[in-house]
Amino acid sequence: MAKSTIKIRASEKAGVTTVKALMTHPMETGGRKDAKTGEKIPAHFIEEVVCKHNDEIVLTANWSGGVSKNPYISFKFSGGAKGDTIELSWTDNQGASDSKTAQIK
Amino acid sequence: MSTEMKRRIFLKRSLTASAVGVAAGAGLLAPQQILAAWNKAAFEAKEVPNALNALLGSSTTEPSEAIKIKAPDIAENGAVVPITVETTLPEVESIAIIASENPVPLVANFNLGKNAEGFVSTRIKMGKTGDVIGVVKSGGKLFSASKGVKVTIGGCGG
Numbered sequence: 387m388a389k390s391t392i393k394i395r396a397s398e399k400a401g402v403t404t405v406k407a408l409m410t411h412p413m414e415t416g417g418r419k420d421a422k423t424g425e426k427i428p429a430h431f432i433e434e435v436v437c438k439h440n441d442e443i444v445l446t447a448n449w450s451g452g453v454s455k456n457p458y459i460s461f462k463f464s465g466g467a468k469g470d471t472i473e474l475s476w477t478d479n480q481g482a483s484d485s486k487t488a489q490i491k
Numbered sequence: 492m493s494t495e496m497k498r499r500i501f502l503k504r505s506l507t508a509s510a511v512g513v514a515a516g517a518g519l520l521a522p523q524q525i526l527a528a529w530n531k532a533a534f535e536a537k538e539v540p541n542a543l544n545a546l547l548g549s550s551t552t553e554p555s556e557a558i559k560i561k562a563p564d565i566a567e568n569g570a571v572v573p574i575t576v577e578t579t580l581p582e583v584e585s586i587a588i589i590a591s592e593n594p595v596p597l598v599a600n601f602n603l604g605k606n607a608e609g610f611v612s613t614r615i616k617m618g619k620t621g622d623v624i625g626v627v628k629s630g631g632k633l634f635s636a637s638k639g640v641k642v643t644i645g646g647c648g649g
Contacts, residue, residue, distance in 0.1 A: 402608065415616070417594060433529040444604040445611075450534045452590060452598035452616050454571045460612035463604070479529075 403466035415451030592621030
């Protein structure tokens with residue numbers, strides 16, 4: 387199985403669940419030039435991130451190449467409980483995608 | 492129940508099932524419907540008002556003290572600038588992060604589900620010293636706040 391590109395940590399306290407996730411991705415804007423060849427490195431970045439709590443979408447994000455390499459995201463929501471499932475998935479502009487699930491602690 | 496009634500119920504059920512199947516297959520019922528498709532026009536706009544217009548339908552925002560932008564005063568490395576946008580505004584539908592001096596100012600847009608809180612944190616690239624603008628859509632209206640960030644080394648490899 388390919389190595390996952392997503393790390394998720396979700397913890398609940400006083401009814402609010404905080405989700406922190408780190409994704410591995412080059413996030414090329416398409417504006418950078420290769421130092422050796424002088425050619426532009428093609429844009430390759432995550433366009434969409436979807437996060438679900440127990441199969442219900444809690445948050446979606448649309449990004450440009452302006453998000454840093456190996457993107458980090460954190461957000462909060464209510465109504466989660468310890469043991470619930472969080473699923474985070476991303477899709478990039480070249481059609482690749484990955485997803486990962488984790489339990490709220 | 493007569494065979495006739497059973498037949499009708501069976502047919503009705505299978506029709507409904509197949510209708511749902513067709514709809515799902517056609518992508519009508521797929522989760523994609525709730526998601527916002529990647530907005531090409533907004534993410535290719537070179538000017539902030541154009542990006543906001545394409546993304547949110549308007550470039551008029553009301554400055555709000557209820558939006559807090561946490562960002563470093565000086566970003567040592569423009570490639571990785573941690574930004575947090577937090578708001579106490581009610582009914583937050585979306586939060587957008589804009590770097591005014593970037594070649595593509597609209598960096599990210601977060602669509603919040605009904606249970607999500609007005610809080611997003613991420614790391615962005617900043618090409619040079621400029622403002623980070625957070626635009627919050629709350630109750631159908633747009634509000635914004637901004638914070639200046641000094642960038643010592645540009646974040647786009649330049």
